[in-house]
Amino acid sequence: MYHNTKLTGMVVYPNDPEYQQARMNWNPFTNAFPIVFVFAQKIEDVSNAVKWARENKVPIRMRSGRHALAKDFSQTNGGIVIDTSHMRNVTLDKKNGIAKVEAGIRVGQLVRMLAREGILAPFGDSSTVGIGGISTGGGITAIQRTAGLISDNILAVTLVDANGEVLQVNACENSDLFWAIRGGGGGNFGIITSYTFKVRTAPSKVGIFEIIWPWNQLNEVIDAWQRWAPCVDVRLGTILEAFSKANGLLHSQGIFLGPAAELEKLILPLTNTGSPIKVFVDEVTLLEAIDFWAPNEPLFDTQNTTWSSTWVKSSLPEDGIAAIRTFLERASGSESNFFFLNSGGVMNQIPPQETAFFWRNTRYYMEWDASWTDKCETQKSIKLVEQARLQLKPYITGSYVNVPDLNIKDYGQEYYGDNFERLRKVKERYDPENVFNFVQSIPPAHICDEKDIDD
Known part of the structure; x- marks a missing residue:
């Protein structure tokens, strides 16, 4: 060959x-x-x-x-x-709202570079994540309710396929592959070397907020946030973090693409919940908002961590919140937490089959992790994460491919929902020999034995 x-x-x-x-x-x-x-x-x-x-x-x-x-x-x-981390070139076409971005640049560097040009691009809560890795799995972000997922903003990619050939992928060329790479997970179809993204003009001022509560108010804070955040103004992206009991804090923050005075009124349902230790609201530039939301962080962590993730379509009942509380009481690492991010707006307006990213009609996203430094804590931490998933199962739907969980056996359905079979057909066309094959990769359509998918 x-x-x-x-x-x-x-x-x-x-x-x-x-x-x-x-x-x-x-x-x-x-x-x-x-x-x-x-x-x-x-x-x-x-x-x-x-x-x-x-x-x-x-x-x-x-x-x-x-x-x-x-x-x-x-x-x-x-x-x-x-x-691809040495490939970091960015070319901005302001007039047409397009940025061509090589796959090695990190999200923090990219969104800050664009913000200095007065351009808003979707970003998550971690500066050091690579744009190459986050984009194909969907790419949930602080502004997904206004701008959609990162993958919703992909206009084209350049990709090296399983034969080492270079393909141009967009709505006209290799259009089935274009559908698949917008939510079909990283590494399944080829190696993307550059993305062309749709970008938009940044607002002149951005509202930000932060609220902290004591841990013992966990039940009422989670319930208040989950009833408020999915229905609030779509210009407001907000997270809630419930850290382990060993850490002892609950933390919510948000970015509002509008003035602080308006934001103060929007967050009243939160500030009126429990007895916050801290309430902070400010009006800042986009660059300052990015620094607040995704501060620069060390490239390497010292703690081992294991995760799981899901979406919630209707508010968690008391039993669901009790499962979260149990996990946080048992998790030993101070950084172990439950993390919530509101859905809605543009993210939910795109039909589930329009791109490979399926989990559209949800109220919010949720992930949880257990961290440890001592090797003897490894199995306990993995088990804790899995037990929380089992206890939450009646109230959750799907899982986020960018936060993979190796305990999930039927991972095709969990990550891709009703889009899994179509993704397998695209895989069959572009990688029939399953060259890009890893522990939870998409198998080509001809591999029809369920056992092959689970193994």
């Missing part, structure tokens, strides 16, 4: 001094021992790496921001890691 392809770009082998640094990830629980890293400088390096891996029968993993949340997604023992 190929003939002695040579690896190009910055190539790092296990004996090289750069190897230990190359294999580090934000979540140390996901670290592995690949046989080679290729830090691509240009698209040809990605293409050569795919061809080399095919010739040498080496499993492929790809990454941009090193933010994988579960094992075997962005690196694997004995595999090649094709890393």
Whole structure:
């Protein structure tokens, strides 16, 4: 098929001094021992790496921001890691509201760069996440109710396929693949080297708020937030974080694409709940709002962490909130938490089948994690996360592919809902030999045994 392809770009082998640094990830629980890293400088390096891996029968993993949340997604023992983090060029066409972005840039750097130009682009709560990794899984963000998901703003991508060939993907060229990469998860169909995004003019002023309560008010605060946040003005994106009892705090914050005076009135249902320790409201520039929402953080964490995630279509009853409380009472790590982000607005106006991202008609998103530093806490933490999911099961729907949970067996349905079978057909067309294959990847349509999907 190929003939002695040579690896190009910055190539790092296990004996090289750069190897230990190359294999580090934000979540140390996901670290592995690949046989080679290729830090691509240009698209040809990605293409050569795919061809080399095919010739040498080496499993492929790809990454941009090193933010994988579960094992075997962005690196694997004995595999090649094709890393796009050195490819960070951004070209902005202000007049047409378009930004062409290479896949290696981190979200924080990108949205700050655009904000300085007076441009608003969707962003999440972590600056160090790679745009290459977050975008294809959907990309939930602080402003998704106004601007949609990150994937909803993709106009085109350049992608290296399973043969090492470069494809242009948009509504006219490879349109079925264009549908799939907007929510179909990272790494399933090829290696994206650049995105073309729709962007919009930033508001001149942005309202921000922060409220903190004592932990013992958890039940009433969660209930007040979940009844208020999904129905509030769509210009307001808000989160709630309920940290472990060991930490002892409940925290909500939000970004409002409008004036602070209006924001103060909108958050009254929250400020009137319980007895807040802190209430902060301000009017700032977009750049200041980004610093508030997604402050710069260290690239690597010291705590191991395991996650699960879901969406909620109707408010949690008392039993659901009780399950959250039990988890937070048992979780030992101070950073362990339940995290809520409101849905609605533009995010919910797009039909579930229009793009591969299926989970549209929801009130809010929820994720929870258990963190630990001592190895003997590993199994306890994994079990805690899984028990919380089982207790919440009657009240939740689906799971977010960007926050993968290896305990989920029927992961195709959980991540992609009714879009899973169509995604398998697209996989069959573009990667029939299942070259881009990992622990929870989308199998081609011809792999019809359920056992193959579960394994």
